[in-house]
Amino acid sequence: MIRAGIIGSTGYAGGELVRILTVHKDVEVVWYGSRSYIDKKYADVYQNMFQIVDAVCMDDNMDELADQVDVIFTATPQGLCASLVNEGILSKVKIIDLSADFRIKDVATYEKWYGLEHKSPQFIEEAVYGLCEINRADVKRARLVANPGCYTTCSILTAYPLAKEGMIDMSTLIIDAKSGTSGAGRGAKLPNLYCEVNENIKAYGVTTHRHTPEIEEQLGLAAGEKVLLNFTPHLIPMNRGILATEYAKLKKEVTYEEVKAVYDKYYTDEKFVRVLEKDVCPETKWVEGSNFADINFKIDERTGRIIMMGAIDNLVKGAAGQAVQNMNLMFGLKESEGLELVPMFP
Ligand SMILES: NC(=O)C1=CN([C@@H]2O[C@H](COP(=O)(O)OP(=O)(O)OC[C@H]3O[C@@H](n4cnc5c(N)ncnc54)[C@H](OP(=O)(O)O)[C@@H]3O)[C@@H](O)[C@H]2O)C=CC1
Numbered sequence: 001m002i003r004a005g006i007i008g009s010t011g012y013a014g015g016e017l018v019r020i021l022t023v024h025k026d027v028e029v030v031w032y033g034s035r036s037y038i039d040k041k042y043a044d045v046y047q048n049m050f051q052i053v054d055a056v057c058m059d060d061n062m063d064e065l066a067d068q069v070d071v072i073f074t075a076t077p078q079g080l081c082a083s084l085v086n087e088g089i090l091s092k093v094k095i096i097d098l099s100a101d102f103r104i105k106d107v108a109t110y111e112k113w114y115g116l117e118h119k120s121p122q123f124i125e126e127a128v129y130g131l132c133e134i135n136r137a138d139v140k141r142a143r144l145v146a147n148p149g150c151y152t153t154c155s156i157l158t159a160y161p162l163a164k165e166g167m168i169d170m171s172t173l174i175i176d177a178k179s180g181t182s183g184a185g186r187g188a189k190l191p192n193l194y195c196e197v198n199e200n201i202k203a204y205g206v207t208t209h210r211h212t213p214e215i216e217e218q219l220g221l222a223a224g225e226k227v228l229l230n231f232t233p234h235l236i237p238m239n240r241g242i243l244a245t246e247y248a249k250l251k252k253e254v255t256y257e258e259v260k261a262v263y264d265k266y267y268t269d270e271k272f273v274r275v276l277e278k279d280v281c282p283e284t285k286w287v288e289g290s291n292f293a294d295i296n297f298k299i300d301e302r303t304g305r306i307i308m309m310g311a312i313d314n315l316v317k318g319a320a321g322q323a324v325q326n327m328n329l330m331f332g333l334k335e336s337e338g339l340e341l342v343p344m345f346p
């Protein structure tokens with residue numbers, strides 16, 4: 001059995017990790033980390049775990065944890081993982097960080113967009129960007145994985161094949177994304193109160209959202225050029241789900257079949273990416289509770305643009321599911337172990 005510790009197990013992403021790992025046949029969660037609930041029963045924090053998880057919450061002592069487990073998940077605020085990790089710890093355990101600390105290769109870019117000083121820049125280079133469909137071989141060898149962001153997972157997977165094959169003019173790419181409120185975490189914040197979110201929709205982080213440089217870096221690597229794009233997130237009144245709608249100019253006239261062949265080239269063998277049938281638009285409801293990313297596209301012949309669409313569950317493929325997919329690869333397990341979750345509907 002792989003012994004796992006979760007720092008930040010009481011947050012939404014950490015809670016989803018617990019839900020998935022509790023039924024993973026090769027994993028035992030032995031450390032339910034928390035800052036506010038130390039010594040409290042985990043099932044008192046999340047009653048859905050009543051009679052399922054008996055453990056009590058522990059602190060965030062990564063040094064002590066590293067002696068007791070094989071893998072540590074950090075589902076904690078930006079900056080925390082970088083402030084705890086060190087060579088001694090990394091020589092003993094594998095770390096999968098759900099925050100953004102090791103996602104962006106240029107430390108100045110991270111510090112600018114996150115407004116934080118990076119506490120462990122020496123590990124940025126070695127960290128592997130854990131988007132399994134794109135970096136599978138590197139993830140298998142990694143001891144530190146930077147689990148991608150939720151908006152970024154959806155945005156990158158949706159455009160990746162066309163960026164990689166040079167079919168779109170990257171300078172024209174515009175990403176409009178919408179997220180349910182669980183994306184903002186469990187912490188009490190005024191903009192996330194029921195009356196602020198319900199019956200409402202708003203854009204936020206316009207031109208400044210921290211996922212912008214992460215998407216630019218990854219799609220830039222795919223396209224082999226520096227990419228600057230517009231990314232505008234929106235908060236919508238639902239619990240889970242992200243929908244990204246992405247617009248770009250096609251470099252030349254192409255048919256539906258030609259574009260479909262490109263998506264199939266990258267995703268036919270990918271269990272968790274479903275390229276939908278012609279004219280079917282992805283919906284968050286069709287992926288809820290699952291590790292699927294549903295993707296499709298439509299060519300607008302009038303404008304020469306292509307509209308790409310993607311949907312994921314932000315807490316599963318956008319966070320905990322992807323983290324478990326990474327863990328499976330790092331430990332040589334079946335990639336989909338514990339993740340064959342059927343989407344729930346309605
Ligand atoms: N929500 C989402 O959809 C996604 C989240 N992520 C990332 O995952 C991470 C967690 O997000 P999310 O679950 O939403 O956030 P939450 O606010 O729901 O949870 C944060 C967790 O971190 C713990 N924590 C906070 N501060 C500290 C600290 N100083 N030391 C130790 N533990 C601390 C909290 O513990 P306690 O409550 O016990 O004090 C809690 O368990 C973030 O980096 C986020 O960006 C990534 C992808 C998607």
Ligand SMILES: CC(=O)N[C@@H](CCC(=O)OP(=O)(O)O)C(=O)O
Binds near residue numbers: 099148181233235
């Ligand atoms: C709705 C909402 O507030 N979403 C969060 C992003 C969610 C997230 O998980 O960000 P990381 O993946 O980078 O950790 C935000 O906009 O900051």
